[in-house]
Amino acid sequence: MARIDAIVLGAGIVGTSVGLHLAKRGLAVALVDRRAPGEETSYGNAGVIEGNTVFPPAFPSDPIALLRIALKRAPEANYHLSFLPQVAPWLLQFRAASRPERLVETARLMRPLFARAVAEHEALLAEAGAERYLRKTGWLKLYRSDRAFDALKREFALAQEFGMPLHALDPDGARELEPSLAPVFRHAVFWPLAASVADPLAVTKAYAARFAALGGVVVRGNARSLHRANACWRVETAEGPLDAAQAVVALGPFAPDVLSPLGITLPLAVKRGYHRHYRGAGNAALARPVVDMEIGYCLAPMDQGLFPLGESVETTPWMGSRPCFADSRPVIGRAPGQSGLWLAYGHAHWGLTLGPATGRLLAEMMTGATPFCDPAPYGAERFGR
Ligand SMILES: Cc1cc2nc3c(=O)[nH]c(=O)nc-3n(C[C@H](O)[C@H](O)[C@H](O)COP(=O)(O)OP(=O)(O)OC[C@H]3O[C@@H](n4cnc5c(N)ncnc54)[C@H](O)[C@@H]3O)c2cc1C
Numbered sequence: 001m002a003r004i005d006a007i008v009l010g011a012g013i014v015g016t017s018v019g020l021h022l023a024k025r026g027l028a029v030a031l032v033d034r035r036a037p038g039e040e041t042s043y044g045n046a047g048v049i050e051g052n053t054v055f056p057p058a059f060p061s062d063p064i065a066l067l068r069i070a071l072k073r074a075p076e077a078n079y080h081l082s083f084l085p086q087v088a089p090w091l092l093q094f095r096a097a098s099r100p101e102r103l104v105e106t107a108r109l110m111r112p113l114f115a116r117a118v119a120e121h122e123a124l125l126a127e128a129g130a131e132r133y134l135r136k137t138g139w140l141k142l143y144r145s146d147r148a149f150d151a152l153k154r155e156f157a158l159a160q161e162f163g164m165p166l167h168a169l170d171p172d173g174a175r176e177l178e179p180s181l182a183p184v185f186r187h188a189v190f191w192p193l194a195a196s197v198a199d200p201l202a203v204t205k206a207y208a209a210r211f212a213a214l215g216g217v218v219v220r221g222n223a224r225s226l227h228r229a230n231a232c233w234r235v236e237t238a239e240g241p242l243d244a245a246q247a248v249v250a251l252g253p254f255a256p257d258v259l260s261p262l263g264i265t266l267p268l269a270v271k272r273g274y275h276r277h278y279r280g281a282g283n284a285a286l287a288r289p290v291v292d293m294e295i296g297y298c299l300a301p302m303d304q305g306l307f308p309l310g311e312s313v314e315t316t317p318w319m320g321s322r323p324c325f326a327d328s329r330p331v332i333g334r335a336p337g338q339s340g341l342w343l344a345y346g347h348a349h350w351g352l353t354l355g356p357a358t359g360r361l362l363a364e365m366m367t368g369a370t371p372f373c374d375p376a377p378y379g380a381e382r383f384g385r
Contacts, residue, residue, distance in 0.1 A: 009223040011037035015250030017359030023214040038204025051117035056328035058098035076296025093326035112373035120356035130206035137288040138192040142185040149187035180284035253321040270321035277313035332378040
């Protein structure tokens with residue numbers, strides 16, 4: 001294979017976006033994955049480009065909510081008892097990061113990335129000839145109780161400070177937007193600037209095709225084979241060993257498989273998530289993703305299925321693992337103690353949203369350009385050595 005400047009390990013939405021941004025800047029890049037692009041976590045997400053995220057999901061502060069989870073009565077969260085001792089340190093960090101002042105800090109630190117989310121997708125979708133997948137129809141959050149809606153005051157205030165429009169709606173207002181919804185909720189919030197895609201897998205594949213059109217190489221290989229060979233990083237692939245001065249670990253929830261043997265142990269946990277496609281019943285349809293905030297599920301119109309629920313398209317639900325750091329920030333930047341190695345993973349609930357913005361930021365850092373935002377909040381150094 002010809003000279004390679006950078007190896008990107010992982011062809012999910014994050015790695016593919018990194019590879020594409022590096023290729024756009026003239027680097028010779030190999031994108032290495034054991035599967036075809038986009039077929040792991042990036043396949044099964046709800047397709048929301050959630051650029052107007054304010055607060056990340058938080059550890060429950062309400063003892064009753066916590067008790068419901070502990071007793072496995074909460075539809076939005078489940079756990080294996082035997083896994084608790086292993087995940088306890090992460091949960092404690094997550095609880096600490098969920099204090100009100102820490103959530104506000106996270107919202108501010110993440111804003112520069114979220115603010116670019118939709119625009120960076122639009123740019124890549126246009127280049128890739130894949131604009132047809134984009135819906136700029138916002139998204140709708142439903143609240144079944146006054147209590148849950150009343151708890152949004154801080155979020156509304158911060159959204160206003162960030163200049164993000166939102167519309168609080170009653171059930172009739174929400175059903176003007178989405179007539180097929182049953183009136184089982186008391187409040188709704190419409191976020192008009194959110195976008196979504198009709199087929200997340202097709203989007204990653206379109207970005208990979210654009211990457212290949214720019215001369216990038218998509219190759220099957222095992223990222224676990226990453227090791228140093230003289231002054232380079234080497235990985236074994238189906239087309240033989242590949243060497244490059246720079247390598248990027250963009251393996252989402254699988255990143256520890258490669259990083260732990262290199263002595264890089266950052267506190268990543270995974271939150272499982274599921275999807276299932278259903279055919280529509282009757283003429284009912286949705287124009288945008290709708291999330292039932294208190295029951296914890298999202299209805300997202302996809303090319304494969306429609307709302308409301310008729311027959312299911314698949315026999316079993318799909319399960320994916322969201323790669324999550326306890327402070328709800330991804331790691332984007334240099335790998336500690338390993339020259340030429342870069343990290344782009346841990347995008348939790350927002351990997352689709354933030355893939356292209358991450359790709360641009362990391363490519364700017366790797367090529368010595370001025371990054372579009374301060375990358376310090378996303379550095380691995382924040383976890384200490
Ligand atoms: C149910 C659900 C709904 C979601 N909804 C949304 C949403 O609406 N909006 C949003 O922004 N985000 C959403 N997310 C989160 C989002 O899907 C993830 O954050 C994102 O897909 C992570 O992308 P990634 O590229 O980091 O990881 P991945 O897509 O998992 O990519 C990692 C790649 O590494 C490869 N790999 C792993 N190990 C090896 C190895 N040893 N050798 C070679 N290759 C390897 C894998 O094959 C894979 O292709 C959702 C997640 C779930 C589970």
